[in-house]
Amino acid sequence: MAEFARIYCFSRVSLGNLTPAAPYEWYDLWLAGVELAISKLWLLGHSRILPVAPKGRRPAGRRSLSMNWTDEILNQLALEAGWAYRAGGVLASEPLALASLALSGYQRTAAAQRAALRLSEMQNPDGSVGVTLNEPTPGWPTSLAALSWAVASRAEKSRQSLALGQARDRGIAWLLATHGDASIRNPVIGHDASLRGWPWAEGTHSWIEPTALAVLALKATGYSEHPRTREAVALLIDRLLPNGGCNYGNTTVLGQTLLPQPTSSGLALAALAGESDPSGRLTRTVDYLRATLNAETTCLSLAYGLIGLAAHDCTPKQAGDWLARAARRAGREAAPYKRALLTLAALGRECPLISSNVELRVHA
Amino acid sequence: MSLPVETPSDTSSPPAIDRRALLVSGGALAAGLLGYRWVRSLAPMEAPVFIARGQRYDGPLEQTIRDGLVSTGVEPKSLAGRKVLLKVNLVEPRRSAPQMTTHPAMVVATAEVFRRWGAEVTVGEASGHMRDTELALVESGIGPAVDAAGLDFVDLNFDEVAWIKNGGRASKLAGFYFPRAAMEADLIVSMPKMKTHHWVGATLSLKNMYGILPGIKYGWPKNVLHHAGVPQTVFDINASLGKTIAIVDGIVGMEGDGPIMGSAKPLGLVVVGANPTAVDATCARIMGLDPARISYLQLASQRLGPTGERAIIERGERWRAVASPFRILDRPELQQLRLDSSAVRMS
DSSP: OHHHHHHHHHHHHHTTOOSOOOHHHHHHHHHHHHHHHHHHHHHHHOSSSSOOOOTTSOOTTHHHIIIIIHHHHHHHHTSGGGSBSSTTOOBBHHHHHHHHHHHHHTTOHHHHHHHHHHHHTTBOTTSOBOSBTTBOOOOTTHHHHHHHHHHHTTSSSOHHHHHHHHHHHHHHHHHHTOOOBOOOOOTTBOSOTTSOOOOSSTTSBOOHHHHHHHHHHHHHTTOTTSHHHHHHHHHHHHHSOTTSOBOSSOSEETTEEOOOBHHHHHHHHHHTTTOOOTTSHHHHHHHHHHHHOOTTOOHHHHHHHHHHHHHTTOOOTTHHHHHHHHHHHHOTTSOHHHHHHHHHHHTGGGOTTTOOOOOOOOOO | OOOOOOOHHHHSSOOSSOHHHHHIIIIIHHHHHSHHHHHHHTSOSSEEEEEEOSOOTTSOHHHHHHHHHHHTTOOGGGGTTOEEEEEEOOSSOOTTOGGGSOOHHHHHHHHHHHHHTTOEEEEEEOOSSOSOHHHHHHHHSHHHHHHHTTOEEEEGGGSOEEEEEOSSOSSSOOEEEEEHHHHHOSEEEEEOEEEEETTTEEEOTTGGGGGGSOHHHHOSSOHHHHHTOHHHHHHHHHHHHOOEEEEEEEEEEEESSTTTSOEEEEEEEEEEESOHHHHHHHHHHHTTBOGGGSHHHHHHBTTTBOOSGGGEEEEESOHHHHOOOOOOOSOHHHHTTBOOHHHHHOO
């Protein structure tokens, strides 16, 4: 706790904010310190966070992974400076949602809720969430926001949890009322354009990443069997490339098969956890990512790729080492959202983006 | 695909940046920056274009680019202390397909030219198909090159935005969200690859400006623009932003199924000009395409710059001397863009 307090205070000073903390901030600080201690104990005793080491051997790298680089990142994510696309940038929804999810994943509940509540202040009256504090559109971050609210509201009953639950429900309602532009099959494009998922910007076509994020949010809130979720799952499978993996969303254009990318492939895999694909493309997507990710893979690709593999229980043994190296390479100056994703990927199957620990409800 | 337009709510959001201040700093400085010839070239009746042949990525590119800029009206003294943004093309980089993206040697050489003239240079891009910009930088080789040269790279996909009114009005979009880095730049250098494009024929310095718009507002791909019409939005973006010049990497271009899946087309060319429309028209001719048939150049012609051969003043090599028709897909709408062979022969 003393270590955390030192880091916290240093961060405040280094950010140029020298004003005394408000009383509620001191309370947050105390609470966050307690959380840090609890989370360290939790991490030490948690066997599913990283690939399981062979019996009789100490899990290689786990201690250093969980005790060093993730803590330093989580401390950054607990502060408002970690909620922008770049240091000193404007408050942005995606980094804020990822920070909240990462903090939740490491049991820093108070800090996660604080981030989630800040995010809820950015929610539009229609339930959507825009990209930044100043930009209320487009609404593609709504999925991530709803997911973070869903996870953060699972803490013990409180006024905050209730408020987050309400924000989650309004976000999900907006998602269910929103869809990508569908059209009839076009012979120059390989995918089934009539399937509706979610677009990046309203009024445009559905693409892999916003659709995958929406599926993750809907599954996490008990809407796995909702017709929109089912249609989106069909869309994601349809957009997988014949040899595995997926591009940003096209499969073939003018007869040419496009090339896969780790980020969109990882997100698609994450959303398709528990789904079946008789065509074998889902399995080949797992194979593609296993063959593609390595110690030199860049942050976003590595994080989403590993999250996707974890969702199918195929985490490579070296994942922990790769993530630690990626975090070291990126350094403290890296964009906070990238660092948040690395910590999320380090949770393996327990990553809140994919963990199945949801309150199951049926919304057919 | 159908072509719906951006929703009104998208275009009525309050700006994140003081538009007036930015426009004043950008537009006025751009006007004063390059002197009389530059002002005249904003919508000139005629414009010079410089072509250098026999160029190599390991050759004296800095000298070539400097010669090209000076010979087409850029005044070095006016750039001291100014902010210059080099807008490269990293649409979907692959190590195995270097013909897709602006070569790092071109970027470093261009940066050196402007730095020696006293400008503050930044390299930027909003990759069209990749959210992982770090991967795009690694795969293209731009990242290591920029680091080694001590240059800053700005990820335009995630930059803060300012909305400005659509200055072209060819599409129904009321305006565009430009990244802060672009708005604050005194001069933007569009640095495309010379490539074919399977929807509009060719992608050059005007089309390259698609990649200045942030993905957080326009998506990956920037589908908002596709739905509003590719030629129309290419024209509108350029008409709205201005203050852009062009340096085209034609040392190795892309032919066939561009802009992503095409094959390498070695040409050894660098094409430079203060008027992107004139530069693109010249490049199109070199590629064996008729600028008068390329839809966005039709829109830009006379409004953003000249496309007619007589209105383009050739510096360096003549385009006919270096013309080398690019292979284009065997589709009627693309084949009809071909320059008549008689036009190539005529001198």
